């Protein structure tokens with residue numbers, strides 16, 4: 039059969055076992071354990087001879103349906119769902135390293151990811167080399183024989199920088215290092231990770247995938263581009279070659295750390311995926327319109343969005359993400375006080391720290407999500423005192439620009 043289109047796969051998925059009632063929406067299996075006909079049958083399940091769900095922390099039918107849909111949409115070889123985006127990132131990195139190993143990471147990352155690398159994993163002996171991920175020489179010289187991953191985000195915010203992923207893949211693969219991409223802001227709609235040559239993609243499904251801010255979750259997809267046989271951390275599963283990463287992730291890291299996705303959430307996410315491309319298209323279109331609107335307003339000092347030709351990343355983003363640029367933009371007002379006045383006058387756009395929601399959300403990063411960093415570091419990360427981050431939703435765009443206008447008029 040001809041390969042199905044993205045939206046058809048997002049709706050139909052790849053359901054391994056038909057529901058007994060032929061329910062069109064695959065049901066929520068909320069319970070903990072699954073019973074077996076015989077002691078032999080449960081032995082076969084535990085020895086993986088016969089695939090079966092035994093206990094919902096390990097695998098669960100509703101979660102599996104979501105994982106299979108993500109595998110299809112990313113064209114990967116398999117996926118594992120987690121309780122949050124942070125759990126997905128932590129588990130991916132722990133799966134790849136042993137003591138003495140290091141990773142090379144972008145110096146523009148989600149705040150909690152920076153803290154994970156700088157504090158939590160650092161304390162366990164994992165060395166992270168932070169580099170300007172848009173500088174190929176910096177990546178090249180940071181990689182050594184103990185580097186196990188190059189890790190970055192497809193569009194970093196609030197910096198709004200876009201790395202050249204194909205170039206990073208080239209550099210990393212020459213040194214046999216895996217490329218791990220946080221594609222939360224781009225989703226499988228904008229980034230075709232498999233085609234561009236990335237190895238592992240992680241998502242905070244809390245964002246776009248959730249279908250509108252319905253709950254916290256994350257997912258890891260192995261894109262099947264990497265042969266893991268040389269990885270010391272995956273040595274026990276060496277014989278599985280390309281499946282070694284997923285096998286240890288599933289059977290050891292995910293199972294033992296216990297940060298599993300709730301079936302209720304997996305149901306919401308499978309539903310969210312059905313409309314993912316519609317929502318992403320509308321949000322991207324709205325964001326471009328809002329960006330142009332802000333650019334033309336005198337009270338706004340600067341607008342940073344890869345969709346505007348003023349962004350140095352415009353041409354690269356255009357090519358890499360199929361002429362769409364995501365739903366997050368940042369802009370600059372005079373100072374912190376002006377930002378606060380502006381935020382406080384908004385009536386439709388909500389003051390909140392999330393993105394990829396159906397609802398437009400706004401935040402002042404320096405005083406909130408980036409407050410644990412010193413001011414100089416914030417500047418480097420694009421979170422200066424006068425910067426506001428806006429995640430544009432799928433409302434009618436004239437209502438959003440109207441809300442922005444009335445608030446700007448009052449500052």
Ligand SMILES: *Cc1c(COP(=O)(O)O)cnc(C)c1O
Pocket residue numbers: 122123124125148151191220222223242243244245254255256393
């Ligand atoms: C939100 C976010 C995360 C963390 O995800 P949670 O689901 O909140 O744990 C990681 N990376 C990026 C780019 C994010 O936006």
